[in-house]
Amino acid sequence: MKISKKLSENVLDKLSIDFLRNQVLKNAYGNDDTVIAGLDPRILIIWYLFFGLVPWFANDLTFLLGCFILVVITTRMARVAGLVLFLFGIGVFSQTGYLLIVTLFFGGDASAVVPLLILTLKVATVSLASVTIFSGLDPDKLANGLMWYGCPERLSFSISYAYRMLPVLMEEFQNVLLSYRLRGNPPDNSTFRGKIKYLAYQIKIIIQAFYPLMLNTAKRSRTTVEVLEIKGYRYASVNKAVKKIKLSSMKVTNNDLLFLAISFLWVAVTVLISTII
Amino acid sequence: MNVIEIEHLTYSYPGASDSTLKDITVNIEKGDFLAIVGNNGCGKSTFCKTLNGLIPQFISGDFSGTVSVCGLNTAETDVGTLARKAGYVYQDFENQIIRPTVLDDASYACLNYAMKDYKERGMSALEKCGLTGKHNDYIWQLSGGQTHLLALAGVLSLEPEILILDEPIAQLDPGHADRIYNVLRELNEKYGKTIIVIEHHTEYIADYCKHVMLMKDGNIKWVLPTDDALRRVDELQECNIFPPQVTIAAHRMKKSGKMEPDVLLPTTVMEGKDVFALKENTKVKNSVTPSEKTEIAAEFKDISISYRSVKGAPHIVYSDLNLNIYKGEKVALIGGNGAGKSTLMKMMVGLLKPSSGDIFLYGENIREKKPENLSRTISMVYQNPEDMFIKDSIRADISYAMEVRNIKDTEEKTESLLKRFRLTELKERDGRLLSGGQMRRASLAIGIALNPKILLLDEPTANLDIATRKEIMRTLNDLKEITETVIIATHDMQLVCEWADRIIVLSGGKVIADGSRNEIFGNENVVSTSGIRPPEIFEMGQTLDKNSLCYTIDEFLESFEGRRMEDEDIEKIIGKCAG
Numbered sequence: 047m048k049i050s051k052k053l054s055e056n057v058l059d060k061l062s063i064d065f066l067r068n069q070v071l072k073n074a075y076g077n078d079d080t081v082i083a084g085l086d087p088r089i090l091i092i093w094y095l096f097f098g099l100v101p102w103f104a105n106d107l108t109f110l111l112g113c114f115i116l117v118v119i120t121t122r123m124a125r126v127a128g129l130v131l132f133l134f135g136i137g138v139f140s141q142t143g144y145l146l147i148v149t150l151f152f153g154g155d156a157s158a159v160v161p162l163l164i165l166t167l168k169v170a171t172v173s174l175a176s177v178t179i180f181s182g183l184d185p186d187k188l189a190n191g192l193m194w195y196g197c198p199e200r201l202s203f204s205i206s207y208a209y210r211m212l213p214v215l216m217e218e219f220q221n222v223l224l225s226y227r228l229r230g231n232p233p234d235n236s237t238f239r240g241k242i243k244y245l246a247y248q249i250k251i252i253i254q255a256f257y258p259l260m261l262n263t264a265k266r267s268r269t270t271v272e273v274l275e276i277k278g279y280r281y282a283s284v285n286k287a288v289k290k291i292k293l294s295s296m297k298v299t300n301n302d303l304l305f306l307a308i309s310f311l312w313v314a315v316t317v318l319i320s321t322i323i
Numbered sequence: 324m325n326v327i328e329i330e331h332l333t334y335s336y337p338g339a340s341d342s343t344l345k346d347i348t349v350n351i352e353k354g355d356f357l358a359i360v361g362n363n364g365c366g367k368s369t370f371c372k373t374l375n376g377l378i379p380q381f382i383s384g385d386f387s388g389t390v391s392v393c394g395l396n397t398a399e400t401d402v403g404t405l406a407r408k409a410g411y412v413y414q415d416f417e418n419q420i421i422r423p424t425v426l427d428d429a430s431y432a433c434l435n436y437a438m439k440d441y442k443e444r445g446m447s448a449l450e451k452c453g454l455t456g457k458h459n460d461y462i463w464q465l466s467g468g469q470t471h472l473l474a475l476a477g478v479l480s481l482e483p484e485i486l487i488l489d490e491p492i493a494q495l496d497p498g499h500a501d502r503i504y505n506v507l508r509e510l511n512e513k514y515g516k517t518i519i520v521i522e523h524h525t526e527y528i529a530d531y532c533k534h535v536m537l538m539k540d541g542n543i544k545w546v547l548p549t550d551d552a553l554r555r556v557d558e559l560q561e562c563n564i565f566p567p568q569v570t571i572a573a574h575r576m577k578k579s580g581k582m583e584p585d586v587l588l589p590t591t592v593m594e595g596k597d598v599f600a601l602k603e604n605t606k607v608k609n610s611v612t613p614s615e616k617t618e619i620a621a622e623f624k625d626i627s628i629s630y631r632s633v634k635g636a637p638h639i640v641y642s643d644l645n646l647n648i649y650k651g652e653k654v655a656l657i658g659g660n661g662a663g664k665s666t667l668m669k670m671m672v673g674l675l676k677p678s679s680g681d682i683f684l685y686g687e688n689i690r691e692k693k694p695e696n697l698s699r700t701i702s703m704v705y706q707n708p709e710d711m712f713i714k715d716s717i718r719a720d721i722s723y724a725m726e727v728r729n730i731k732d733t734e735e736k737t738e739s740l741l742k743r744f745r746l747t748e749l750k751e752r753d754g755r756l757l758s759g760g761q762m763r764r765a766s767l768a769i770g771i772a773l774n775p776k777i778l779l780l781d782e783p784t785a786n787l788d789i790a791t792r793k794e795i796m797r798t799l800n801d802l803k804e805i806t807e808t809v810i811i812a813t814h815d816m817q818l819v820c821e822w823a824d825r826i827i828v829l830s831g832g833k834v835i836a837d838g839s840r841n842e843i844f845g846n847e848n849v850v851s852t853s854g855i856r857p858p859e860i861f862e863m864g865q866t867l868d869k870n871s872l873c874y875t876i877d878e879f880l881e882s883f884e885g886r887r888m889e890d891e892d893i894e895k896i897i898g899k900c901a902g
Contacts, residue, residue: 068631075423075461186423210423213463221710224674227694228703229713229724229769258713261755265709269418275381276406277421277477278435287437 063220067213069129073181074209081301082124082182087191089302090179093309097175101168107160108323110167112316116309117174124182134173142166185209187296194293199283218262222255326484326517327351327374332388334369334378342385343369345541353484356511356518358528358549361538362563363758363788367521368414370538371487373397374519376405393484403436410478412471414489414521414786419474425449425465426458429476436481448480449473451514452506467660468499472506479510485517486510492524493786496659496814497856500524504531523788526567526859529553529590537562554588563790568860569595572876573885582885595863600886601871619686620777620808621648621671621701626680628666640666641832644680648777648810653803655823656812659854662829664812665706668779672703684777698724702775706782708766712754717746717765720754724772736772744768744798760791767798771806778806784815796821817858820844820874828853841872 077083082090101113121131142162149158180188189202230251235244274280282288329349335342343366351357359367372378376397379386390397393408413419422428430445438444449458452472457465465473471491478486488507492500508531510516522528528535528549535552537544539562545552553559553566556574565571569589576582582598589595626644629637640663648654656664669675670682673694681688684700705711714720722737730736741747744764749757754765763783770778783799784792792815799822802809813819819826819840826843828836836842836849843849844857860879864871873879 065631071463184423186427206423207421210421218710221705221707222713224694225705225711225713227674228672228698229727229773230695231724231727232693232695255713257715258710261753262709265755266415266418269413269415270421272377272381273413273419273421275402276375276377276411277432278403278406281403282435282437285437288435291434291437291439291441 063216063223066129067216067220069127070216071213073127073130074185076127077125077182078184080123080125080182081305082120082178083184083187084301085183085305086296086298086302087183087187088194088296089298089306090183091191091195093306094175094179096309096313098172101171104168105164106320107164107167108320109313109316110164110171112312112319114167114171114174116312117171117178120178120182121174124178126177126181130177130181134177137173138166138170141169190292190296193289194296199289203279203283214266215259215263218266219255219259222258222262223251225258226251226255324353325350326353326393328389328391329373330389332373332390333385334373334387335385336369336382337384339384343541344373347388347541347543349536349543349546351517351519353517354511354515356507356520356531356533357546358520358522358532358535359538360522360525360528360535360559360562360564362790363760365538365562366541367538368489371411371489371519371521374485374487375409375411376400376402377411406432406483407436407481408483409485409487410481410483412474412478412486412488412491414493416471416474419477420462420470423461424458425454425460425462425473428462428473429454429458429480432477433480441480444480444482445476448476451479451510452476453502466499468495468502471495471499471503475503475506483516485519487519489521490523490786491520492522492527496854498659498854500527507531523564525553525559525565525570526591529567529570537564550587550590553590556588563788565789567591568858568876568879569599569863572860572863572879572883573598575876575880576885581880583887586885592859592863592866596866598886599863599867599883601868602882602884618650619647620650620652620684622683623647623667623670624681624683626670626677626682628670628675628677639832641677644832644834646827646834646837648808651807652809652825653823654808654810654825654827655819656810656827656829657814657816657819657853657855658829663832664829665781667829668703668781668810668812671777671779672701673697698773698775700775701777701779702770702773703779704766704770704781704783706785708762709755711766711769715753716751717741717754717757717768718750720765721768721772724769728773740768740772743801758791759787760794763787763791763795764798767795767802771802775806777808777810778802780809780811780813782813782815783811784813784818792818816856820858820861828855830854840874844874845872 097113097117101110104110145162145165149162186206189205192205193199193202232247233243234240327350329347332344332347333342334344347370359370361367369378372382373390374392374397378384379398380402386398392405395405395408397405420428422431426442426445426449429448430441433441433444446458449455452475454469454472454476457469462470462473475486475488486507491503491507495503504527507518507520511518520532522532532549534546535549536546537552537559553570556566556570559566567590569592573582573586573588573595577584577586577588586598589598623644623646627639627642629639631637656667658664666675670677671684673689673692676690681690683689684697689697712720714723718737718741721740722733725733725736738747741750744767746761746765746768749761754762757765767780767783770780784795787795796818799811799818811818811823824839826836826838826840827834828843828849830853835853836846844861850857858874860876861872861874864873864879864883867883871882873882
């Protein structure tokens with residue numbers, strides 16, 4: 047009884063906006079000292095192109111399993127935040143779980159499970175590769191990498207600025223929601239009917255909270271817009287020299303080559319094994 | 324040499340019928356440390372935005388006259404070039420930070436203007452601002468004062484001749500405020516920068532600035548050396564600016580004939596030493612009687628709480644806190660930025676749950692209660708009033724909590740609250756669009772709408788100019804009769820001294836002192852360890868007589884008078900002031 051109460055308290059605690067904000071920050075910036083974060087973004091983007099695309103077209107179980115194991119290791123190395131992994135888990139599970147039930151319902155057997163497993167491995171590998179890249183790298187490095195490949199400056203600025211603003215937005219949202227909580231009068235949620243009403247109430251509040259959120263944010267960003275002008279953002283976006291300086295901070299090191307080499311070797315070995323089998 | 328030359332500057336915002344700046348002609352010398360004073364809406368911020376070309380280039384409107392900064396005409400030179408001449412730090416400086424890490428933000432402008440040595444420039448700016456060693460930190464790891472220094476460093480990295488700061492210390496505790504001003508002084512004296520601040524705190528003006536410029540209704544009334552400027556007590560007060568307390572005290576003594584008329588008014592405690600004297604046979608009185616401790620309104624029992632941090636171990640705010648608040652008390656919670664004042668309040672209203680320990684409100688444990696169900700007992704007004712506005716008019720905001728509880732006579736009660744807080748004229752406006760003082764009044768009205776037994780106020784006087792602050796203080800005094808127990812978290816020691824009957828000093832997650840104002844401010848140990856600073860007039864009294872404890876100008880006037888001067892004394896003072 048006590049444990050279950052503790053658990054439910056714990057789950058509720060996890061769902062607070064404060065927790066979400068913390069996880070977003072943790073995800074973006076909390077792991078800058080990992081091996082993955084230290085790699086050159088350009089190398090990682092190439093790496094991602096392989097592991098994000100090739101699994102879709104491969105149907106060999108051994109090869110997929112090999113790739114899967116590799117991306118599990120890189121995800122672990124990137125120290126990805128708990129929430130992201132949790133969402134990943136739910137995503138993949140709902141995919142297979144849903145399919146598995148359907149297969150069993152229509153009288154499927156082992157021969158049906160293998161293709162299912164292949165599909166699952168494909169989805170899982172591609173998602174974990176994305177998770178490694180997008181949460182292992184800090185947004186600025188990622189933006190620089192994209193810029194090197196010719197993505198427009200505005201896109202890369204948007205990525206890093208969005209990450210800068212997200213915690214601010216969430217904090218603002220949290221404060222507005224708190225105002226609703228302190229002054230509102232939600233329906234009693236002790237009965238089942240009450241619980242549904244309570245849920246509906248919560249959703250209504252979240253929707254209503256957007257109006258003050260937008261106005262408050264608009265008020266804040268007036269200063270930011272002026273500052274961007276003073277700090278020469280507009281000037282920089284058309285100046286080639288600035289781009290060059292920004293990109294010169296990236297450097298391919300031995301670590302990067304080692305990382306590519308190991309990944310390559312690993313894939314080669316799995317391909318070899320799969321041809322032997 | 325003049326760094327700024329302005330001739331016949333007139334400006335009105337787009338769509339406004341009245342000009343905000345009216346025919347301004349002024350020169351500012353290189354190496355000046357200038358304070359701009361004036362009441363709300365007199366055009367101070369607008370004036371400053373004309374100096375870096377934001378007006379008229381980025382914000383259009385009706386602009387005439389010429390503004391030249393370091394010899395460049397601001398209407399013709401692009402904003403980028405001007406940014407390297409005149410840097411601007413906003414009042415809402417946290418919105419000025421664009422990049423996630425400290426060094427990145429400090430060097431961002433240099434990078435944008437394609438300076439190859441942008442990192443070095445950022446580093447040297449950080450060093451000048453006293454942020455050495457912080458360059459790899461993330462911006463949310465910084466305290467309020469450090470964030471302000473970072474905003475300053477971001478501007479400084481372009482090495483501008485002129486630095487303009489809009490109310491740099493409005494949100495900071497005295498420790499951080501001193502640090503900002505010491506950095507500014509160093510920039511002024513060592514690096515020869517011209518510094519312009521918009522400032523309400525005349526004590527700081529007296530200590531740091533060289534000249535004062537008074538603005539009124541879009542015009543410049545005068546520019547004078549600081550001492551002369553601050554001595555124009557009547558003229559300043561007419562514009563809602565309050566000279567340092569020592570100056571006001573001496574001015575009032577002169578008026579009532581207690582001080583000789585030819586004495587120069589003092590502007591700092593040091594100068595005050597020579598002009599005030601203790602009245603003969605004055606007894607030092609202990610004016611505040613301790614309140615009777617009756618029923619407990621709120622009780623903290625072995626409270627521990629910590630915050631998650633982005634990296635590493637959670638940050639512990641309190642461990643094993645024990646505290647009682649009694650019914651009818653007017654409590655001030657004080658302590659530096661980050662001492663845990665807001666956390667304590669959020670726990671009381673149920674927004675944060677302590678990780679261990681219990682909180683009781685009128686004997687009831689609130690651990691199992693939802694914040695919604697506590698709102699009849701306790702209410703909280705945020706530091707940032709914008710976050711209290713969840714409807715599109717303040718009338719709707721005030722009545723919201725009553726409406727959803729189906730309280731009868733909601734309409735009448737709302738009307739009477741609007742009237743009490745002088746908001747009737749504004750009731751259909753969106754709270755966000757009101758002025759600072761109006762916004763604050765509206766948030767107070769929202770806070771007491773349900774007539775709670777305990778009211779918590781987080782920094783009710785932060786970011787307000789002195790006149791608005793006085794107005795809020797009056798409102799708070801009115802509130803004393805309506806709400807039985809009130810707790811205020813604040814840096815504002817004048818508010819503490821004039822309003823509170825119990826003061827709790829927090830530092831490092833502990834209550835380091837708790838008692839009446841005499842017990843707190845009279846105890847040197849407490850004052851030095853917690854970094855709180857009593858009002859200037861209290862310091863003045865202490866300097867003259869160790870046993871005196873006067874917290875307001877009125878109390879000061881009761882025990883002190885003008886010193887009877889010998890001729891040589893007067894000469895000494897005149898010599899000092901000239902120096």
